[in-house]
C-alpha cells in the first residue's frame with residue numbers, strides 16, 4: 001500500500017458491473033482509497049469511457065476525493081496497484097453467446113461456467129489469466145489479484161499454480177445464500193455464520209451457526225417443506241426427498257449436475273420461445289444499462305443493474321479488500337488453494353471454502369470429511385478442471401477431449417469431439 005492510500009486496478013473496466021464495484025469501494029469509508037484505474041482493451045473503449053464518467057459522478061456524489069482514471073495501457077494501469085480486480089471476459093459477450101449455443105446444438109447444457117460452455121470459456125480465459133498474473137508480478141509485485149473472472153474457481157487455480165500466488169478467487173453465490181437464509185429466518189444480516197465447502201459453483205452449506213447453535217437441520221427441513229430451492233424454483237417430491245437425504249444446502253449451480261434433463265429442457269425452451277441464450281438476454285440488458293449509464297444526471301448505480309446475475313459481487317470484493325488491506329481478520333467463503341483443508345482433494349486444487357482472510361491473504365479452514373455422494377462429484381469435477389487447465393496451457397487437443405469427456409454434463413467422447421470441432425478454431 002502506498003503512503004497516500006490504496007490503488008485499485010480494475011481489469012475489464014468497461015464491464016457493466018463496474019459501477020457496482022465502484023459503489024462498494026466508495027461506500028466503505030474505512031478504506032483509504034487513492035485511485036481506481038479502469039483498464040480495458042481497444043474494443044471496450046466506448047463502454048469504459050461511459051463507465052469512467054459515471055464512476056466520477058458517483059465519487060462526486062459520495063464526496064470522496066478519489067482519482068478515477070481509465071486507460072487501455074496495461075502497464076500504466078498495473079504499475080503501483082495494490083489490488084487488481086479481475087472481471088474481464090475474454091472475447092466479450094459474443095464469445096459467451098457461442099459458449100452457450102455450441103453445446104446446446106449438440107444436445108448439451110450451454111452455460112458460461114459449468115459443462116461444455118464453462119470449458120470453452122476456460123480454454124480462452126486461462127492463458128489470459130496467466131499472462132495477467134505474470135504482469136502483476138512484474139509491475140506491481142505487492143499486489144493481490146481478486147479474481148471474479150469466470151469460471152472463477154478454475155481460473156483462480158490456473159493463476160495460483162502458474163503465475164501469481166497472491167490471488168483470491170471470488171464468487172457472489174455464498175453471500176447471496178447467506179442473505180437468503182437470513183431473510184428466510186428474519187435474522188439480521190451478518191448474524192449467521194455459514195460453513196461452506198466444495199468448489200466454485202459446486203459448494204454446499206454444511207453448518208449454520210446462529211446464536212451459538214447449529215440450525216442447519218431445521219433450515220434444510222424448512223426449505224424442503226416449503227417446496228422451493230433456496231434460490232426460488234419449485235421442487236418436485238423427489239427433489240425434496242433428495243435435499244433431506246443430503247442434509248445440506250446446495251449452491252444453485254448444483255442443479256446442473258443433479259437435474260441436468262430439467263436444466264437442459266429449460267434452456268431449449270428459451271431457444272424455442274425466441275429468447276435465445278442467457279448471453280443474448282444479457283446483451284439486451286446491457287444495451288439498456290449503458291443507455292442509463294450515459295445519462296449525465298445519473299450519479300449512482302441504477303436499479304436496472306439488478307437484472308444482471310452478479311448481485312453482491314461488490315460487497316464480497318470490498319470485504320476481502322478491506323480484510324487484506326487493513327489486516328482486519330474475518331471469516332469469508334472464497335476460493336483458495338486447498339493445501340490440506342479437504343483431505344479428498346489434491347493440495348494444489350483451488351476450493352471454495354470458509355476461510356480466514358487477513359493481511360496475509362486467505363487460508364482455508366480445516367474441513368471434516370465430505371459427505372460421500374458429494375465427494376464423488378467434487379473429485380470428478382476437480383479432475384476435469386485440472387485437465388482443462390492443462391489443455392488450456394499446453395493447447396493439446398487430446399487433453400481437451402479427455403477433460404470435456406470427463407465432465408458429467410458432456411460425458412461422451414463423440415459429443416465432446418463434436419463440440420470441440422465447432423469451437424476449437426476460436
Ligand code: G6P
Pocket residue numbers: 113150171172173278282307308309310311
Ligand atoms: C452469478 C454467478 C456469476 C455470474 C453471474 C452471471 O452471479 O455467480 O459467476 O457471472 O451470475 O450473471 P449474468 O447476468 O451475466 O447472467
